[in-house]
Amino acid sequence: MFERFTKDARDVVKGAVAHVEGVGAGTVDPEHLLLALLDREGSRASFALEALGPGEHREPVRQALREARRRAGLSRAETDALAGLGIDVPEIVARVEEVHGVGAMSGGRGGRGRRTGRGSFGKGAKDVLQGALRVAVARGDRHIGDEHILLALTARPGVPAEVLADRGVTYESVTRVLYGGGEAKAG
Numbered sequence: 001m002f003e004r005f006t007k008d009a010r011d012v013v014k015g016a017v018a019h020v021e022g023v024g025a026g027t028v029d030p031e032h033l034l035l036a037l038l039d040r041e042g043s044r045a046s047f048a049l050e051a052l053g054p055g056e057h058r059e060p061v062r063q064a065l066r067e068a069r070r071r072a073g074l075s076r077a078e079t080d081a082l083a084g085l086g087i088d089v090p091e092i093v094a095r096v097e098e099v100h101g102v103g104a105m106s107g108g109r110g111g112r113g114r115r116t117g118r119g120s121f122g123k124g125a126k127d128v129l130q131g132a133l134r135v136a137v138a139r140g141d142r143h144i145g146d147e148h149i150l151l152a153l154t155a156r157p158g159v160p161a162e163v164l165a166d167r168g169v170t171y172e173s174v175t176r177v178l179y180g181g182g183e184a185k186a187g
Contacts, residue, residue, distance in 0.1 A: 004142070004143055004144050008045070008146040009132070009143075009144050009146045009148070012033060012036045012040065013129075016036040017032075029073070029124050030153060030158055031065050031068070031069070031073075031159060032125065034065065037153075038058045038061060038062065043145075043146045044178060052173055053169070061163055061167065065159065065163060068159040068162075070093055070097075072093075074089060075159050076162055077162070128149065128152045131152030131156055132148040132149045132152040135148045135155070136148045139179075151171055151175065154171040155171045
């Protein structure tokens with residue numbers, strides 16, 4: 001599949017791996033793909049992000065991703081569902097961090113027996129990359145660009161889509177900016 005990726009899309013994947021290596025995480029997750037997209041300039045995805053706002057608000061997006069990591073990667077919807085069951089996620093995070101330090105639930109540290117070098121891709125990141133392929137195929141595009149990765153992130157439920165939607169970046173808004181109209185989701 002990577003042979004169909006444009007240089008921009010390959011750079012996003014490489015950037016996601018670099019983010020993982022930078023924090024000592026074991027796997028590339030969808031959040032790392034979003035962070036790598038935020039680092040881009042002069043690409044179709046960066047154009048869409050700039051047009052929709054988060055490009056100029058990169059740090060708040062990064063902060064929202066850090067906060068989600070602190071609560072073990074749970075989205076607001078998941079946190080709310082747990083609250084409905086009487087589980088207070090912010091309280092649990094506070095107690096764990098009181099004992100083990102800030103970020104103890106983020107799950108990025110400790111490469112127990114893991115090989116050095118490239119991080120592996122977690123299921124979520126693989127799903128996003130497969131979603132990017134589906135988006136490209138549905139659009140009739142021969143190659144997979146970073147814009148397809150952005151569209152796949154917005155189409156997949158989870159923290160990146162939630163953080164982007166909070167800032168007005170949805171599948172529909174990205175499609176409108178890039179292609180001038182709305183289309184059905186492919187991913």
